[in-house]
Amino acid sequence: MQKSERQAYIRQLIQDEVIERQSDFVTALEALDVPVTQATISRDIKDMQLVKVPMPNGHYRYSMPPEKQLAPLDKLRRTIAASFRHGDKMDQFVHLVMNPGTAPAVGNLIDQLEDQRIFATIAGDAAILIVCRSAEAAASVLDMFNAMVG
Template identity: 80%
Template sequence: MQKNERQAYLKQLIKDQVIERQSDFVTALEADGVPVTQATISRDIKDMQLVKVPTTGGRYRYSLPLEKQLSPLDKLRRTLAAAYRHGDRMDQFVHLVMNPGTAPAVGNLIDQLHDQRIFATIAGDAAILIVCRGTAQAKEVLEMIDAMVG
């Protein structure tokens, strides 16, 4: 199993089960026929920035950090609230003006939406050009962005 597959599996385990110890991860993986060492799990925990949170019984379980639990849409909303200045549209193009240095992250979040109205996203330092599949889609995308920032 590749590292990214294993880490996706660990993320799913955290959502489906209460995982209190690294050995719980090892046991679950081995039960599915995936041999893994505790050292590998330890590295995965560090890479994934997993945290331990209290449970109702006074024990602790592994969890994803809050920002990794948010969907790309929620992350986009939060980021736009602090970074978005204004947007404009021409034909099938949407131009977003952002605070300096924030456009790459916002562009990446827009790409993560996999919005079928969007053909391509090009992010500079403080601006993003969104190429939509048509004029109507560009209008909808700009309206969606504007609605996110209120």
């Protein structure tokens, strides 16, 4: 299983259940037939920047950090509006030109969408190459970005 898929499960778990310990993640994921180790969960917690928040009973539970609680698409819209210069497509490829320094964050947000039209993203400093699953998907993805900036 890919890291992005496992982390999507983790995001869903902390929305649906009270997860107090790393071992709770391991148990819940194994119940979903997602084999993991405590070390993997520890790395995912760090990578996802999960935080522990207090509950009324005095215990603490894992949660997404406040800024990550926005849906990835909403964060992407906000970020694109401030950093997108232009985009183009060729066959199943979409090329986005961004303001310098913004492409890595936008590429990460695109990955978080887990959009089935997108096979992979490659982000440089000011440009992103999106490899789509088809030419039609590339046209649709480019239309999505153009619509975000109006």
